[in-house]
Amino acid sequence: MPIGILALQGAVELHHHKLRTIGVETVSVRTAEELRTCQGLIIPGGESTTFLKLIHENNLREPILAFTKRQPVWGVCAGSILMAKKVENPSQESFGFVPIRVRRNAYGRQNESFIAVFALNLPGRPSLPQEGVFIRAPQVVEWEDEVAVLAKHEDKPVALQYRQHLITTFHPELSESLALHKYFFSLCTADG
Ligand code: GLN
Numbered sequence: 001m002p003i004g005i006l007a008l009q010g011a012v013e014l015h016h017h018k019l020r021t022i023g024v025e026t027v028s029v030r031t032a033e034e035l036r037t038c039q040g041l042i043i044p045g046g047e048s049t050t051f052l053k054l055i056h057e058n059n060l061r062e063p064i065l066a067f068t069k070r071q072p073v074w075g076v077c078a079g080s081i082l083m084a085k086k087v088e089n090p091s092q093e094s095f096g097f098v099p100i101r102v103r104r105n106a107y108g109r110q111n112e113s114f115i116a117v118f119a120l121n122l123p124g125r126p127s128l129p130q131e132g133v134f135i136r137a138p139q140v141v142e143w144e145d146e147v148a149v150l151a152k153h154e155d156k157p158v159a160l161q162y163r164q165h166l167i168t169t170f171h172p173e174l175s176e177s178l179a180l181h182k183y184f185f186s187l188c189t190a191d192g
Contacts, residue, residue, distance in 0.1 A: 001025075001037060001038060001039040002024070002025040002026050002027040002037065002038055002039070003019055003024055003025070003026050003027075003038060003039060003040045003041070003042065003184070003185065003188060004026070004027050004028070004029035004034065004035055004037075004038035004040070004041045004042070005026060005027075005028055005029060005041075005042045005044060006029050006030075006041060006042065006043045006044065006051075006060075006079075007028035007029055007030055008030060008050075008051060008054040008055065008058065008060075009046045009047070009050055009051065009054060010044045010045050010046020010047070010051070010078060011044045011045045011046060011076070011171060011173060011174075012028065012044050014173035014174065015042050015044055015076075015173050015181075016028075017173075018172075018173055018178060018181045019181055019185070021178065022178055022181060022182055022185065024181075024185050029041065030058060031058065031060075032059065032060060032063035035060070035063050035064065035067055036063075038067075038071070039071060039188045039189070040071055040072040040073070040074070040184065040185075040187065040188035041064070041067060041071065041072075041073045041074070042073075042074045042075075042076065042079070042184070043073060043074070043075045043076065043078070043079030043082055043083070044076050044077075044078070044079055044173070045076045045077035045078050045079065045135065045171050046077075046078045046079075047078055048078040048081040048082055048087075048092070048104070049092065051078060051079075051082055052082070052092065052093055055082075061095075064095065065095060065097070068095065068097045068165070071164070071188070072164040072165055072166065072184065072187040072188050073097075073164075073165050073166075074165070074166040074167075074168070074184045075098075075165075075166070075167050075168075076168050076170075076171055076172070076173070077134075077135065077136075077137055077138070077168070077169055077170065077171060079167075080098075080102060080138060080140075080167040080168065080169055081094065081102055081104060081138050082094050082095055083095055083096075083097060083098045083165065083167060084096065084098055084100045084101065084102040084138075084140075085097075085098060085099050085100060085101065086100075086101040086102070086142075087101075087102055087104065088101065088102070088103050088104070088141075089103045089104045089105060089106065090104075092104075097165070098147070098160075098162045098165055098167060099143065099144040099146070099147060099162065100140050100142065100143040100144070100147060100160065100162075100167070101140070101141050101142035101143075102138040102139065102140055102141065102169075103138055103139045103141050104138050105136050105137075105138070106137070106138055106139035106141075107134065107136075107137060107139070112135075112136050113133075113134060113135045113136065114134050115131060115132065115133050115134070116131075116132050116134065116153050116154075116170075117129055117130065117131050117132070118130060118132060118151050118152065118153045118158065119151060120150060120151045120159060120179065120180070121150055121151065122150060122179065122183050123148070123150075123161075128177075128179060130151060130159075130172070130175070130177060130179065130180070131175040131176070131177065132151075132153060132158055132168075132170035132171075132172075132175070133170055133171045133174040133175060134153075134158075134169065134170045134171075135171060137169045137170060138169055139156050139169065140156060140157045140158075140160065140167070140169065141156075143157060143160065146162065146163075147160050147161070147162045148160060148161045148162070157169075158170055159180070164187050164190070166180070166183070166184055166187065168180065
């Protein structure tokens, strides 16, 4: 089964490219029928308010929520905002299946977009340097104990895992490393 990339708007193409580079079949998801064929879903970066509008217009809210109960979802930047239990600056609706609180556009004007390198600690693997491209990124300001922090930048989590779900506040599809795409694929193919 393929990995789906929610293709309502935002940074879709490079996720297809990265996954195909590692031999994973992908599909663009715009309908509940397309979602049904997937073993995992990437909600890419973009604008979370626009995503919300298009998710409603395409009747995808209930199908995506049902999907999150069984299959892994990876939220990138705006995608992570949609997955968070609480959103602030300003507060807005979300799917809410990851117990974190995020602050939108938290890096302020001067630093709205930047690149940083930090240690990425994937479970059962040696720590490796990861480049993070942050574009008007949110900050995770609160997280519950059962959320694993996989990477931090300036003391704030920038990559996290909750159950089978992955969150990155930066855009791994814009950097060379394939580590996070490989890791998400491993979550999609894990038993149970
Ligand atoms: N600032 C955007 C939002 O709040 C997220 C930006 C991104 O996905 N790169 O939705």
